[in-house]
Amino acid sequence: xxxxxxxxxxALAAENVATGGGPFGAIVVKDGRxxxxxxxxxxxxxxxxxxxxxxxxxxxxxxxxxFQLDGCDLYTSCEPCxxxxxxxxxxxxxxxxxxxxxxxxxxxxxxxxxxxxxxxxEPSARRIPFVHAPVAxxxxxxxxxxxxxxxxxx
Numbered sequence: 001x002x003x004x005x006x007x008x009x010x011a012l013a014a015e016n017v018a019t020g021g022g023p024f025g026a027i028v029v030k031d032g033r034x035x036x037x038x039x040x041x042x043x044x045x046x047x048x049x050x051x052x053x054x055x056x057x058x059x060x061x062x063x064x065x066x067f068q069l070d071g072c073d074l075y076t077s078c079e080p081c082x083x084x085x086x087x088x089x090x091x092x093x094x095x096x097x098x099x100x101x102x103x104x105x106x107x108x109x110x111x112x113x114x115x116x117x118x119x120x121x122e123p124s125a126r127r128i129p130f131v132h133a134p135v136a137x138x139x140x141x142x143x144x145x146x147x148x149x150x151x152x153x154x
Contacts, residue, residue, distance in 0.1 A: 001097045005029055005075045010099055012039050013052070013077040020044070023108065024052035026076040028060035028069060028093065035072070036060025052076060053084040057091045067154060069093040078105050081112045082119060090154070 005027055012025025022040030029035065038055025042048055053076050061067055072093040078100040080088060088096060102112055114127070123130035145151060 002029075002032075002075075005034075005073075006097060006099055008034070009075045009077045012037060016040060016052075022052075022110075024077050026052040026056035026074060028056050028072050028074055030060075030064070030069075030072045035063050049083065051081065051084050053080050054087050057087055061091070067091075073097065078102070078110075081110075082115045 009025045009027045012027070013023050014025075016025060016039035017023045021044055022042060024040040026038045027034050027036070036056045036059035038052045038057070038059055040052045041050035041055055044050075053074065056074065056076075057069065060069055060072065069091045070093075074088060074093045074096045076084075076096065076098045079098045079102045080096065081102075105111070106113065118126050123132065
C-alpha cells in the first residue's frame with residue numbers, strides 16, 4: 001500500500017465535498033502511476049451509479065483501452081458499497097485498498113446495510129420485489145452468445 005496514493009484518494013474525496021459532491025474518491029494505479037481517477041458524481045450527473053470507484057474504473061479502462069484492470073490496484077477513500085464491489089470484481093484489479101470502513105460511512109449517513117441484507121434474500125422477498133418473468137425467447141440471447149465463436153469472454 002502506498003500511503004501517498006491513499007492520501008490522494010482522500011484529497012479527491014474532500015475536494016469533491018468542497019465542490020458540492022459526495023465524500024468519496026478513488027484512484028486506479030498501474031506500475032506505480034495513476035491511470036484513472038474518480039469522485040462521487042451521483043448528484044452532479046443525476047446518476048445513482050456514478051460512485052467514485054465506478055467513475056475511476058471507467059476512466060482507467062478508457063485510458064487503457066480495455067475492460068479489465070489486470071495488474072492494477074484501486075485506492076479508494078472508503079470501503080466500496082455492494083454495487084462498487086460488483087464493478088470491482090468485473091474489472092478484476094489485483095488489489096483494493098480502502099481508508100474508511102462501511103461503518104464509518106454509515107456514521108456519516110451513507111449506510112449500505114440494507115443492500116447487503118437484500119442481496120441474501122430471495123428475489124421476491126426483497127424490499128423492491130424482483131419478479132421472474134420468462135417469455136418466449138428468454139434464452140435466445142444466451143443461445144446466440146454461445147454460438148458466437150468470435151465473442152470476447154469477460
